[in-house]
Amino acid sequence: MTGISIIVPTHGRADLVGKLLASLWKTRQRLGENSEVLVVDSSPPEEAALIRQRCSEWSADYHTEDNDVRRKRNLGIQKARFNLLFFTDSDCEVDADVLSQHWSAQVGSGPAVAAVAGRTEWCGPESAVWKVLTFNSSFTAAFSFAAWLPELPWATCTNLSVRREVAVAVGGFDETSPLRVYGEDVDFGIRLCKEGYRIVGNPKAVVWHHRETLSTFGAAARKALSTGRADYYLGVRHPDRLALEFPMPIVMVCLLVAAGAVKAALKGEPPWLVGAAAVWLAAFLTAYGLLSALAQKDRIKNVPFRMLAGLLDLAFELGRLWEAIRHGRPARAWTKFVYVEQQLAAERLRRVVQMWSLALGFLLILLWTW
Numbered sequence: 001m002t003g004i005s006i007i008v009p010t011h012g013r014a015d016l017v018g019k020l021l022a023s024l025w026k027t028r029q030r031l032g033e034n035s036e037v038l039v040v041d042s043s044p045p046e047e048a049a050l051i052r053q054r055c056s057e058w059s060a061d062y063h064t065e066d067n068d069v070r071r072k073r074n075l076g077i078q079k080a081r082f083n084l085l086f087f088t089d090s091d092c093e094v095d096a097d098v099l100s101q102h103w104s105a106q107v108g109s110g111p112a113v114a115a116v117a118g119r120t121e122w123c124g125p126e127s128a129v130w131k132v133l134t135f136n137s138s139f140t141a142a143f144s145f146a147a148w149l150p151e152l153p154w155a156t157c158t159n160l161s162v163r164r165e166v167a168v169a170v171g172g173f174d175e176t177s178p179l180r181v182y183g184e185d186v187d188f189g190i191r192l193c194k195e196g197y198r199i200v201g202n203p204k205a206v207v208w209h210h211r212e213t214l215s216t217f218g219a220a221a222r223k224a225l226s227t228g229r230a231d232y233y234l235g236v237r238h239p240d241r242l243a244l245e246f247p248m249p250i251v252m253v254c255l256l257v258a259a260g261a262v263k264a265a266l267k268g269e270p271p272w273l274v275g276a277a278a279v280w281l282a283a284f285l286t287a288y289g290l291l292s293a294l295a296q297k298d299r300i301k302n303v304p305f306r307m308l309a310g311l312l313d314l315a316f317e318l319g320r321l322w323e324a325i326r327h328g329r330p331a332r333a334w335t336k337f338v339y340v341e342q343q344l345a346a347e348r349l350r351r352v353v354q355m356w357s358l359a360l361g362f363l364l365i366l367l368w369t370w
Contacts, residue, residue, distance in 0.1 A: 004035045004085075004099055004102070004161070005035070006086045007087050009040050017090050020088070023094045027094050032100075034082055037061065038076045038080065039060050068180040069184060080164055083163065083164050087158075088159060092120070095205070095207065101118065102118065106161060112196070113197070114198060117199055117200070118159035118204075119143070119205065119207070120158045121208055124210045126211060127215040132308040133220065133309070138224070138227070138316065146201035152189065154193070155185065157184075159206075166192065174191075177237075178233075183234050186234055187234060226319060228317060228320040229322065231320045232323035232327075235332060242338070250317040250318050250321055295353055
């Protein structure tokens with residue numbers, strides 16, 4: 001049937017689900033086409049009852065599934081009645097014209113266009129961690145792909161429409177990864193493109209993402225660690241998108257710790273290299289904060305925020321390295337997954353700063369042990 005099926009996975013967030021459904025009601029009325037909303041929930045009973053109530057208030061269908069975002073989206077694909085699927089998340093709100101923008105972009109495109117990606121902007125109060133995230137584009141860059149790229153290799157599922165027949169043809173979202181969330185949207189988009197379909201950007205289609213679900217540094221660090229783990233599995237699934245990488249700072253820390261532990265065990269000496277690893281890490285982050293501020297002609301008062309942004313990069317690398325070691329694939333220590341072709345050029349300045357910071361960190365270790 002002709003129309004749009006809106007698929008929303010959630011776990012908890014009853015208040016945010018209510019706000020999302022209210023905003024979806026407005027855009028559905030403006031669309032003028034058949035539409036439905038499928039909320040797929042894995043909340044505990046009390047929260048589930050609230051979400052079911054919100055669905056009843058805003059004419060949304062309520063479904064349950066395990067706490068796995070891939071299974072939830074696949075269930076939505078299975079249950080959808082209409083030919084166009086629209087994916088968004090429960091911590092988002094949509095612009096009043098978002099469905100109309102997706103509909104017109106899909107209708108005006110040829111059969112090779114399988115999907116349309118819109119722009120996702122952040123909304124809500126900025127907690128202190130957002131000062132740090134300002135200097136770490138990995139948390140925000142993918143949300144703006146539709147504004148930068150006329151054609152995308154993949155898109156986030158905060159603002160993505162896909163022809164249902166194509167989503168079914170490529171097998172939906174991959175459920176084989178051990179991770180319940182992160183990386184599934186990247187893999188889905190890449191598989192679409194490998195099958196010869198196109199994902200086009202429409203920056204006029206706007207979704208708003210609430211900041212409150214990423215409001216502490218701990219939450220940001222956990223997300224960085226998890227996306228690093230997902231990066232490993234993406235490399236396994238799509239080895240053609242791996243490229244050589246500069247030495248990762250976290251590898252240097254691990255080597256110092258390992259060398260210290262081995263020396264202490266063999267010679268009965270104090271594991272001074274373990275302490276050296278901590279000194280080196282502090283030196284690296286300090287140098288990284290200072291050099292990146294100088295390179296960007298930024299104010300010195302932002303150095304601590306840049307240092308913490310560098311620490312989030314280390315959490316990402318730790319997640320990737322952990323999975324590589326666990327699966328006996330040490331080559332991932334010197335390879336990186338290329339998410340978009342422009343990534344290599346965009347990261348050049350950050351990698352130059354990182355390499356100089358590595359060198360300065362080791363210089364400090366030499367002086368400390370002289």
